[in-house]
Amino acid sequence: MQRRQAPGGVDRRRLRQAAAIFVSFMALTATSLVAGPAVATVGGAGACALPRTDAHHSLGLDSWNSAYPRPVGTLDAVMIFLSFPGAVPDDTPQELTADYFPSTTTFFRRASYGKFTLRPHPMKRWTTMPKPASAYAIRRDWSPDERDAYLRDAVDAADPAVDFSKYDLVYLIADPDAPGVDSDATKVVNLDTPLHADGTEIRRFVTGFERHPPDRNVLAHETGHAFDLPDLYHRPSDDKGDWDTYVGDWDVMGSQFGLAPDFFGWHKWKLGWLDRRQVGCLRGTNAQMFTLEPLEEVPAPGADTAGTRLLILRTGLESALAIEARTAAGNDATTCSEGILIYRVKADLASGDGAVRVVDAHPHSSACWGTSVYPPLADAPLGVGETFTVPGNGTKVEVADRTPSGAWTVKVTPVV
Known part of the structure; x- marks a missing residue:
């Protein structure tokens, strides 16, 4: 709900890094266009870490804005x-x-x-x-x-x-x-x-x-x-109409009333709660199978929270496509639907301008009328046996099955 830019924004080193970022992304893009197996480089997710920009509450996470306390x-x-x-x-x-x-x-x-x-x-x-x-x-x-x-x-x-x-x-x-x-x-x-x-x-x-x-x-x-996280809702110019068209129930930074208010995996990565071992950076253009652990808290006390919880496909200098598994556990116990959630991230958009937008894998249906803050996105995740091609991108996501432990087996065919 903030209106003023916080102090301590991007430092001058960002200017010096611009050329290096461009060269790095061009190299990443060139790699993705070479025929060969797709690779989710878990532990090497730095190539998918978008740069922090001057946008208020930028979702770039290659560095931490020291003007804010880090919640660790x-x-x-x-x-x-x-x-x-x-x-x-x-x-x-x-x-x-x-x-x-x-x-x-x-x-x-x-x-x-x-x-x-x-x-x-x-x-x-x-x-x-x-x-x-x-x-x-x-x-x-x-x-x-x-x-x-x-x-x-x-x-x-x-x-x-x-x-x-x-x-x-x-x-x-x-x-x-x-x-x-x-x-x-x-x-x-x-x-x-x-x-x-x-x-x-x-x-x-x-x-x-x-x-x-x-x-x-x-x-x-x-x-x-x-903690430097942006508003993810969309405020109508006349304060009338839907405020939750960008992310719906998904993430408390969109709506405090959401049925699935746990933070997006991207936010958890930015805040230091997911480390690079748990983030897969997608490269290549051939299909590959991945196992995604649910993003939410593991219900059993003391259970292992390791495993890949977030897949990222870099789509531009300041943009990426994120894929994660959302289930009815932890902060998301009241979720309307479970499955593989896809969303776009833009590091150059300010708080309230749509820095995250959920991709609706079921654009012709809605769910949980009366309880969801935005029913058209309440059933956005993909379920087992479903396949979806991301509009405007072409990346194909298929949900093969769910393991006995509750993880999701996902097939991704990246396109950039």
Whole structure:
């Protein structure tokens, strides 16, 4: 939901690398046009790692944008609960904390295969702002001046009780019932000029204005932005009509209400939860069989999470085709359909501009009306025995069978 470009964008080395990237891609393309067996180079997926660009929340992942914390290991988040003069909160900070945790921590633990723990530190008392909520004109498309005043007042009010230097993330949770609070204004705010407190710079905040109880998975979505992930929904120009035409239920960065909200494999690769051993970079043009492990968390505690979980076909300097297996497990337990999901990735498109677009393998049908956020894409994955040729690309994907362990046997005939 962000609107402003975060600091610390692509550094100048990107200019120096442009020629090298072009030469590398031309070599990769030349290889793919030579007759011979297709090869999924697992462990050598670097050739398919799109370059990070100047686009806001670029999905290029050849390097990490150091302006953002990387969600590997443990990150500490302070939750500050803001009340306003003239309005007595109906809920306690403890009740609002329970709206978001431990569910958000569990979401990230599952998505990361246990590689990331989000550790909340909720304040036990309300922090009173100096002005009524209405004075800040809180709304979705918030004016920078009024928003910045809100952030400054929040930090100043909380500073006596909070040591900001101890935390990687800051959640500002407003009294949801205070006059002037707009639940649609929940978002991450990135500051070009950081605020300072306790000897540390604060460049981004998650500002929460949700009702009690809040929208499902809303904090997971906003926290994803704090890790440099883009909005995957499409906002209509008049705010009417479908917002979920790009990815439907697939990935929480598209919709917090999705039936299959686990992160795409591309996101997991970018965040460091999939390593190169688990990503296959497709080369060549002849058909080859692959075994894809389900993307979701392995249900059995302590089970091995190794194995190929993502196949990538580079289609341009800043574009790729991704293939992964989605099943009814972990964060996707409520999915409408299971199977092999195909989607396009563009590293040069900004947040909200369609950086990921799911390819509908069943374009003439829909599914899960009444529960799916966008039924035309709810049945997008390929099932066992089905074959699909990607429009505009020509790559053919066939699902041969499913192994006793739950992995998917997939035949891919690449075309670039």
